[in-house]
Amino acid sequence: MRRCATLIALLLAVAATDAAAQVSLYGVLGVGYVGRPSGVHSRSLGSGLDATDRESALNPAAVGDISRLTVAAASISSFRSYTVRTGTVEELRDTRFPYALIAGVLPGTPITFAANYSIYAERSFALLTVDTLVLRGDTVFVADETTSIGAIADIRGAIGWELFSGVVVGGAVHILTGSTQEELNRVYSDSLYRPLAHTSQVSYSGLGFSLGILYARSRKLRFGVAFRSDNSLKTARDSIPSLHTDLPITVSGGMQYRPVPRVMFTTTVVWSSWSDAAPDLAAVGGANAFDTWSVGAGLELNRSGKVPVRLGFRYAQMPFSNTPDQPRELDLALGVGFRAAGGRALFDIGLERAKRDGGGASERAWQLSLGVIILP
Amino acid sequence: MTRRRSRALVRASLWLGLSLVVMWSCREDVVAPGSCPEFCPTRLVREIDTLFLGSIVDDSSYVGYVPAYSAAFMEAVSEGSAPESRSLIRYISFTKVIVEAREILSLDSFQLDLRVRRVSDPTVGLELLIYRLPVAVDTTTTFTDTEPWFQDSTLIATIAVPDSLGDDSTVSVVLPLSAFPDFVADSLTAAVGVGMRGVSGGEGYAHLGTRDGTRPSLFSRWLTVVDTVPLVLDSAELDTLDLDSIPADSMVVDTIQVRDARQPDMDTYVFVAWPPRAAEALAVGSAPAWRSLLRVDLPVYVTDSSDISRATLYLVPSEAVRGAPGDTLRLRADALAADVGAKSPLLAFPDTSATGAADVFVGSTDTVAIEVTHILKALRTDTLLPASIMLRIVPEGSQSGQLRFWSSRNTAFAPSLHVTFIPLFPRPEPQ
Numbered sequence: 001m002r003r004c005a006t007l008i009a010l011l012l013a014v015a016a017t018d019a020a021a022q023v024s025l026y027g028v029l030g031v032g033y034v035g036r037p038s039g040v041h042s043r044s045l046g047s048g049l050d051a052t053d054r055e056s057a058l059n060p061a062a063v064g065d066i067s068r069l070t071v072a073a074a075s076i077s078s079f080r081s082y083t084v085r086t087g088t089v090e091e092l093r094d095t096r097f098p099y100a101l102i103a104g105v106l107p108g109t110p111i112t113f114a115a116n117y118s119i120y121a122e123r124s125f126a127l128l129t130v131d132t133l134v135l136r137g138d139t140v141f142v143a144d145e146t147t148s149i150g151a152i153a154d155i156r157g158a159i160g161w162e163l164f165s166g167v168v169v170g171g172a173v174h175i176l177t178g179s180t181q182e183e184l185n186r187v188y189s190d191s192l193y194r195p196l197a198h199t200s201q202v203s204y205s206g207l208g209f210s211l212g213i214l215y216a217r218s219r220k221l222r223f224g225v226a227f228r229s230d231n232s233l234k235t236a237r238d239s240i241p242s243l244h245t246d247l248p249i250t251v252s253g254g255m256q257y258r259p260v261p262r263v264m265f266t267t268t269v270v271w272s273s274w275s276d277a278a279p280d281l282a283a284v285g286g287a288n289a290f291d292t293w294s295v296g297a298g299l300e301l302n303r304s305g306k307v308p309v310r311l312g313f314r315y316a317q318m319p320f321s322n323t324p325d326q327p328r329e330l331d332l333a334l335g336v337g338f339r340a341a342g343g344r345a346l347f348d349i350g351l352e353r354a355k356r357d358g359g360g361a362s363e364r365a366w367q368l369s370l371g372v373i374i375l376p
Numbered sequence: 377m378t379r380r381r382s383r384a385l386v387r388a389s390l391w392l393g394l395s396l397v398v399m400w401s402c403r404e405d406v407v408a409p410g411s412c413p414e415f416c417p418t419r420l421v422r423e424i425d426t427l428f429l430g431s432i433v434d435d436s437s438y439v440g441y442v443p444a445y446s447a448a449f450m451e452a453v454s455e456g457s458a459p460e461s462r463s464l465i466r467y468i469s470f471t472k473v474i475v476e477a478r479e480i481l482s483l484d485s486f487q488l489d490l491r492v493r494r495v496s497d498p499t500v501g502l503e504l505l506i507y508r509l510p511v512a513v514d515t516t517t518t519f520t521d522t523e524p525w526f527q528d529s530t531l532i533a534t535i536a537v538p539d540s541l542g543d544d545s546t547v548s549v550v551l552p553l554s555a556f557p558d559f560v561a562d563s564l565t566a567a568v569g570v571g572m573r574g575v576s577g578g579e580g581y582a583h584l585g586t587r588d589g590t591r592p593s594l595f596s597r598w599l600t601v602v603d604t605v606p607l608v609l610d611s612a613e614l615d616t617l618d619l620d621s622i623p624a625d626s627m628v629v630d631t632i633q634v635r636d637a638r639q640p641d642m643d644t645y646v647f648v649a650w651p652p653r654a655a656e657a658l659a660v661g662s663a664p665a666w667r668s669l670l671r672v673d674l675p676v677y678v679t680d681s682s683d684i685s686r687a688t689l690y691l692v693p694s695e696a697v698r699g700a701p702g703d704t705l706r707l708r709a710d711a712l713a714a715d716v717g718a719k720s721p722l723l724a725f726p727d728t729s730a731t732g733a734a735d736v737f738v739g740s741t742d743t744v745a746i747e748v749t750h751i752l753k754a755l756r757t758d759t760l761l762p763a764s765i766m767l768r769i770v771p772e773g774s775q776s777g778q779l780r781f782w783s784s785r786n787t788a789f790a791p792s793l794h795v796t797f798i799p800l801f802p803r804p805e806p807q
Binding site: 029186193349360 | 394414416747749750753794796800
């Protein structure tokens, strides 16, 4: 139990340093780098478990699997490099806190509930750019440091109910909220031009709902299907409404198959209509927006019955690009899990290698995920 | 037991390693070069550069800020120039007491040390002319009043301005006793006038230090005094010392020259007043000093909703800049803590380099451009500041020169603002 408390403290310490993270260069575009509603367990399986995972925020029906009070949290540290037209940047690192969950059973009812926190879109970045301007007939060099710190969070309240034996339905309300602290510092090569410093607080809000079904055909085979619709993302800069961006409809489906008790194969497919955002982004001269597909699959082997080993693969398209080329991401994952405190604490560790290409950049990252699930 | 121990050791090692990895990865290192236009979040930052005609309104000129006798410097401009300026200095009276407790044996000569802050090109052949003035000279003396005093009959010294004379130099001249024949009668007070002359018709000017500045011109008398006292006397008897009553063989007497220097108790300069300016013109400079108050009327989207990177105020002279030939006027723009008209208090900026200033050449008719970025930028951060600019020539009251420029009443040549700014909205949230 003491070890469990130590890890929780460690996770909280890591969480305190989150926010300033630059998850991906692609976070500069559109509404940001779109997050994954996965816990560490599912991430280690290439997010293939998302459609049937009670800890993921994708399918609200999966909440029906919850049998007791559950608390979970995760941290992700990433080590990145990327190559753009102007060169290669290496040794970027950051840590963030992208996921938390509290779930349980409503006393005296067959209804289960869950409240999730996950990153909907990450908008943290700090970029240096140099440009030339012609001002008053003279060429003036300008150097800009643009910093955005923050993210759009997805707060989900979900309930699940076992309608029939083996059929669970669920529904959830998603509240999109969050803010970014944005700064622009510009200096000029000509000292007659005074340095500029813009600081503003950009807040985001939106609403969505999701419905899902979880069908257990047998103890070996389960299917999950979910539908999610978000309205528009309202953006306000320094409390002044400035932009509405249509958000996508998301349809997902997946399965979980256990041919033998200690082997599990999972897969999830997700489609999102991110092109719905294209007109709004185009109206402000923003990035192109594309519909996205993502496919994740994973294999879990639990030979000892104590320490499952997980392998995962994920291919996903990314929705935003300033070029006609739609970026995509390929993840290979490896993970383990183990129990502590007599089974009241579950720890998951995942390591991912991410390759993101397209839209004028190529990005590589190692991502270390740490997750803890407490069953008090 | 050993097996359990080794398991515990492996487990502890794993935890330690994991903790180290997490702690190492906690470091944030996220600042990276961007790549435009593919990954360039500031591509929507628009730098707008616009000349705002009619952006200066309700402008006025006021006089009387710093009179010539309170200025940090005074001016002497060569004879025949327009205008000719003359410096007038009256010194604190000397006392009759023994200098440093020594008895004065004789008054030998005088010395005048002129502190020259700046002088026009000395190679044209310039002379400083020192005149004896009546001690009645004061701050109300006019240029016309000085005419009888700046004559050959009262000229007591001529100092050729050396070619090597630089800024902040001292020019000294020793004057004979005959330069001030009425010195004792004038109760040990002296006054001098300083004029300037071009040897071969050249024109020039000199700026001299004053008592209100940091380096006033000094007036000294050279005295011969007793240096050694009788050996037979003790110190108590020194107060009643009568040299004639002491036998010559009982004392050792020597004499030395000492200098007794005085600072001015009044210094000023006079010149012929400038002709009136045009009806639609404003003025800055001269003495007593003029200032001009300009009120800024920029669109709200510039002052409130934009970040100004550069703002330049343009002034169109209504006539050639007046002043000493070859002189330069330093025009300065200040923000106001409150706009109450002529007596508006100037706002002191902690960063002096941020204060707008421009050099204006006498005789020039070119448009004057002065940077006022610091003033307009301050309007957005402090909404209580008045949108006003006070223009003046610094140091105030130290030069006869004056800049006259068209006011907002002359729509064709009214002052205008050239502003480079970035609108705060919209900014690149979802791009």
